Amino acid sequence: MKQSDIFRDNADNCLQLAERADGQPAQKRYSRMADAWTALANEQDWLDGEVSPVPVGAAPKQNG
Secondary structure (H helix, E strand, O other), rough: OHHHHHHHHHHHHHHHHHHHOOOOHHHHHHHHHHHHHHHHHHHHHHHHOOOOOOOOOOOOOOOO
16 A cells, blocks of 8 residues: 555544544544645655646746
8 A cells, every 4th residue: 555545544534533523623623634644645646756746737838
């Protein structure tokens, strides 16, 4: 299993915990943790060369 997949599994677990949380502070905390795990997964995909550092179609514009 890829490291980014493990990070995404962690994000899914946090989202499940957020759904079952008792109160808004805990729910927000788990949601922020899920966002952080997702960001780490995306970063790991980039580090592994699976995604481009520049989004497709975002090439710099040339003057002229």
